[in-house]
Amino acid sequence: MALIKFLGTAGARFVVAKQLRYSAGTVIKSKSATLILDPGPGTLLRLSSARPKIPIESVNGIILTHIHLDHSTDANIILDSITEGGLKKFGVLFTTDEALNSENRVILPFLKPYLEGIFTLTHGGIFEFKDIRFTSFKHNHGAETYGIKLEIDGKIVSFVVDTLFFDELISYYKNSDYLILNVVRLSEKEGVQHLSVPDVEKFIKYANPKKVIMTHFGMTMLKASPEKVAETLSDKYGVEVIAAYDGLTVEF
Numbered sequence: 001m002a003l004i005k006f007l008g009t010a011g012a013r014f015v016v017a018k019q020l021r022y023s024a025g026t027v028i029k030s031k032s033a034t035l036i037l038d039p040g041p042g043t044l045l046r047l048s049s050a051r052p053k054i055p056i057e058s059v060n061g062i063i064l065t066h067i068h069l070d071h072s073t074d075a076n077i078i079l080d081s082i083t084e085g086g087l088k089k090f091g092v093l094f095t096t097d098e099a100l101n102s103e104n105r106v107i108l109p110f111l112k113p114y115l116e117g118i119f120t121l122t123h124g125g126i127f128e129f130k131d132i133r134f135t136s137f138k139h140n141h142g143a144e145t146y147g148i149k150l151e152i153d154g155k156i157v158s159f160v161v162d163t164l165f166f167d168e169l170i171s172y173y174k175n176s177d178y179l180i181l182n183v184v185r186l187s188e189k190e191g192v193q194h195l196s197v198p199d200v201e202k203f204i205k206y207a208n209p210k211k212v213i214m215t216h217f218g219m220t221m222l223k224a225s226p227e228k229v230a231e232t233l234s235d236k237y238g239v240e241v242i243a244a245y246d247g248l249t250v251e252f
């Protein structure tokens with residue numbers, strides 16, 4: 001059995017700052033590995049307060065898609081925790097060159113020797129860790145950002161993280177069993193490099209997803225009620241659309 005668990009579903013500055021939703025990351029658990037995707041603020045806390053609890057010692061590593069703080073804040077403390085402060089050489093980190101090496105790096109250099117493996121995401125790059133295999137695709141989001149398409153327990157699970165919509169996204173994430181979209185906004189807005197509900201409709205129409213899960217909500221989505229938006233889309237297109245909530249676990 002494999003699962004994904006949304007420890008938090010907050011997107012955008014205000015929702016994160018006010019903690020209107022939790023801003024923790026997403027757990028990806030296969031038969032033999034547990035990775036945390038985008039460990040934003042509160043991830044360590046939400047791991048220990050999850051029911052059932054997710055012991056930090058069961059975590060094998062992190063996939064960090066970009067440097068923005070709502071995605072990266074808890075990365076260092078998790079890497080420090082799983083390596084027991086460097087006593088144990090352990091764990092893997094998949095992230096961007098910007099997060100590792102730039103002036104805006106968010107991974108503290110002193111942690112790097114603690115880890116068993118550090119892998120730099122690239123466009124079309126294929127990565128494997130135990131029984132999890134994934135491809136990373138470059139997004140358009142200001143910061144260097146990659147979405148990921150996972151193959152896990154025979155299913156294709158795509159995380160279309162922060163990005164402005166562009167047509168190639170459809171081809172990257174085509175035919176996903178679970179298409180997870182970071183839907184910050186209800187409607188499009190000039191200069192905002194995030195997906196909105198009209199973009200979700202393009203994915204439903206052209207990317208042939210079996211199920212769609214929306215997450216990473218900003219204020220306009222929360223005001224509109226993500227559940228209502230999901231229901232409207234499901235009815236309109238006949239595809240199951242789910243609004244993630246804090247703690248949602250999807251088993252497959």
Ligand SMILES: [Zn+2]
Pocket residue numbers: 066068141162
């Ligand atoms: Zn971002």
